[in-house]
Amino acid sequence: MYQELDSNFFILVKLNKEKAFQLVFDAYWHPLYKQAFKKVQCKDIAKDLVQDVFICLWDKIDLLDAEGSVLAYTHAILRNKILKLYEKSEVRLRYAVSVAANGVPADQYSQNIILEKELTSIINQEIERMPPRMREIYMLKKDDDLSIRQIAEDLAISEQTIKNQLQMAYQRLRDRVKIYDSSLALLALLLTKHL
Template identity: 75%
Template sequence: MFGELESNFFLLVKLNKDKAFNLVFDAYWNTLYKQACKKVHCNEIAQDLVQDVFVSLWDKIEFLDAEGSVLAYLFAILRNKILKLYEKDEVRLRYAVSVASVTAPSDLYSQNSMLEKELKTIIDTEIERMPLRMKEIYLLKKEDDLSIRQIAEDLSLSEQTVKNQLQMAYQRLRTRVKDYDSSLIMLALLISKHL
């Protein structure tokens, strides 16, 4: 399918640039968008990147090599745009580290304390969001340090039910901490290396 599309594309470019562009746009937009999403993990940024790819295609459409693959060309442009995005992010991060190292508290204890408070707030918020029974079991295990057997007896539940609830609670907390924007953590680690 793609081979026929690409040969039609190169013929069509000479006859009608707009139609050729629309043909490729319709055929490859989703493929490029999915690839961009995998790399940048943000739908809006992925859309912007793919849009930029097609702007580049439009600008150079008459100069493409008819022996080459349009899709390979588009993927190459996308890869370069993603790399440039990563480079910009690295520059921003270096700037943030340099600013933070000047203005941040100079002792590591203060930084760790701020980070611990932030993470504790995230975890406490997620515990509050848990279903009532899950929260109760989690708190009995973590705060009262009860065994699974003791919790099961106290709540008249099977041990397996307690294990399942704890496993789901731990999974929620892991997911929440992982999904949390880790830039603060990364920044704190980088700052501590530079002090």
């Protein structure tokens, strides 16, 4: 199927660019997602990476070499996006470590403050990316310190739904932190007890 799509893709692009793109999207989205998830171990980040791949494909669709493979091209884009993600994470961590080593007294307390700030930033970004209802429930629990029963009553939904939403929110936060250095993951465990 992929070979046939690859060989007909450039003909389809000339006839109907949107249709050609939709066919590639439908055929390649799942394999690209599986590859991205295998590398980053986070569903949301994997979905974002695949979305970025297709945005890049759309932007370059008229410039692609008609002799090339669209599947190979999309996998190459994905690989580069994943490498950039890893590089960005590594750069942020190296910066935090260098600031701790050079600009602040080298004690455990100072390093923990820097790591805590970095982790708080990561957590806040993920909270902003949560679906609105999940974010609302999470914030009622975290900021207002309401019980599950109180949240359920306030929002007029079942306690089980609240538990499920909180569990998914906590899982999203854990998954997001996993892609960062293990020292941040350890700090995340300490902080999530307070969340």
